Structure formats: structure tokens, C-alpha cells
Amino acid sequence: MNPKLKKELPLIAIVLIPFIYLAYIWNQLPEKVPMHWNIKGEIDRYGDKIELIIIPILLPLLIYIIFLVIPKIDPKNKLQNMGNKYQNIKTLLTLFMSILALFIIYSIKNRSFTNPNYILLSMGVLYTILGNYFKTIKPNYFIGIRTPWTLENDTVWQETHLLAGKIWFIGGLMVVFSSLILNGQSNLTVFIIITMVIVLIPIIYSYLKFKKIKKTAP
Known part of the structure; x- marks a missing residue:
């Protein structure tokens, strides 16, 4: 069997599970x-x-197909520098989306969305996991904090992702915690605020870091 196909078979199975469950019910x-x-x-x-x-x-x-296509259109093959980490992220996000699809279909079958907080809580868990990966992501055009300043300078990329990793990890824990103690609109509001913060801070930091490096460069 082709080694690449053998590597993809578990992911293909993960993708098919929601389709199989939907067909079953x-x-x-x-x-x-x-x-x-x-x-x-x-x-x-x-x-x-x-x-x-x-x-x-x-x-x-869709997520699985996107991750299959990205390496083929990567203009400088930078994703190859990530080694197994790219495959790990692809597996993580595909599995997350498959579980989410199963949860939605199950809720539709039972006409009951027992606790909307479950989705936000799962997003918090995803944020924490991605936070752990940020510090190991090498410069590329597709994954990570891709601003004009991180793509222009490797130091800006590295330091921005070190900061983003910490912020996303802490932000994810805060989302999980708020999902356990808050309900309804209050929890959604907290989730939106935390998401905006963990997205905007690394972007702003990358700009400031780039300007600082440019200013001190000979």
C-alpha cells in the first residue's frame, strides 16, 4: 500500500464517520x-x-480537503519544515470538526440542543490545544499568525507565535471556565470578547515588533 495513502486512511475514516451516522439514522x-x-x-x-x-x-x-490542497499550492514548500506538526494539526482539526458534526446531527435527531455551552466549551479546548502548537509553527503562508510583518521577518514570526501561544492557551482556559459557570448570552459575549482579544493582540504585537526591529536596524 502507498505509504501516503496508509497515513491518510485514519483521517479518511474520521471524515466518513458523520456521513455513516447520518446514513444510519x-x-x-x-x-x-x-x-x-x-x-x-x-x-x-x-x-x-x-x-x-x-x-x-x-x-x-472541507477541512480535510483544505489541508490536503494547501501543501500542493505552497509556493516555497515552507510547510515541509513543520514535519509531523502539520499532520498533527490536520488530524486535530479534522477530528474536532467530525465530532462537532456528529454532535449537531445527534442534536437534530433528538430535537434537543441540551446545552449550547458545549460548543463554546469545545472551542475553548481547541484554543488551548492550538496555543500549545503556535510556538512550534515555522514561518509559512497558510497556518499561524500570518500578518505582513510576521511573513516579512522570521524574528517577528517567532516572537509573535510565542506570545500568541500563551495568549491562546490562557484564552482557551478562560472560555472553558466561562462555559462552566455562565449560560446563554452572557457566555456567548464572553466568548466573543476573548476570541477578539486573542486574535487582535498577536496582530498588533507583530506590527509593533516589526517597527521596533526596523527602527533599530543599521
């Missing part, structure tokens, strides 16, 4: 199924069950 579903819940966990839109196919397509399948 298909005949149990009514023609009209819940398609959206509000922040209180109440159903506020129904749709045809054929729309459910979009869920595993847009979540695990």
Missing part, C-alpha cells in the same frame, strides 16, 4: 428537521432533512 428522521437553535437552546428554524448533508461536507470533509 436517515430513515428515522422526519422530512422536516430542526436546523437552527437560538442562544437559549430553542429551535427557531426547520428545514428539509436533505440539508443535513451539508453539515459533514462543510465541517470535516
Whole structure:
């Protein structure tokens, strides 16, 4: 068997799980199924069950395809410098999206979104895991804090990702904690604020760091 194909088989299986589960429960579903819940966990839109196919397509399948395509269009093959870390990130995000798709389909089948906080809590866990990876990501055009300043200077890239790793890890823990103690709109608001902070601070830092380096350069 082709070594590359053998390496991808577990990921292909992960991608297929939501499709298989959807096929298994298909005949149990009514023609009209819940398609959206509000922040209180109440159903506020129904749709045809054929729309459910979009869920595993847009979540695990699309993410997996994107990660397959990116190395082939990487203009300078910088992703190869990441070694196994690229494969690890691809596995992590594909698995996360597959679990999320399963959770959504399961909730639709049971017409119950028992606790909307579960999705935000899972996002917090994802933030903490990605935070651990940031410090090891090498300069590239596709993954990480890709600003004009990090892409222009390797030192700016490294220091920005060291800072981002810490911020994303702490931010993820804060999201998890808030999901355990807050509900509804309060938890969503906290999640949005934390997400904006952990995204904007590394971007601003990369600009300031780049300007400082340029100013001190001979």
C-alpha cells in the first residue's frame, strides 16, 4: 500500500464517520428537521432533512480537503519544515470538526440542543490545544499568525507565535471556565470578547515588533 495513502486512511475514516451516522439514522428522521437553535437552546428554524448533508461536507470533509490542497499550492514548500506538526494539526482539526458534526446531527435527531455551552466549551479546548502548537509553527503562508510583518521577518514570526501561544492557551482556559459557570448570552459575549482579544493582540504585537526591529536596524 502507498505509504501516503496508509497515513491518510485514519483521517479518511474520521471524515466518513458523520456521513455513516447520518446514513444510519436517515430513515428515522422526519422530512422536516430542526436546523437552527437560538442562544437559549430553542429551535427557531426547520428545514428539509436533505440539508443535513451539508453539515459533514462543510465541517470535516472541507477541512480535510483544505489541508490536503494547501501543501500542493505552497509556493516555497515552507510547510515541509513543520514535519509531523502539520499532520498533527490536520488530524486535530479534522477530528474536532467530525465530532462537532456528529454532535449537531445527534442534536437534530433528538430535537434537543441540551446545552449550547458545549460548543463554546469545545472551542475553548481547541484554543488551548492550538496555543500549545503556535510556538512550534515555522514561518509559512497558510497556518499561524500570518500578518505582513510576521511573513516579512522570521524574528517577528517567532516572537509573535510565542506570545500568541500563551495568549491562546490562557484564552482557551478562560472560555472553558466561562462555559462552566455562565449560560446563554452572557457566555456567548464572553466568548466573543476573548476570541477578539486573542486574535487582535498577536496582530498588533507583530506590527509593533516589526517597527521596533526596523527602527533599530543599521
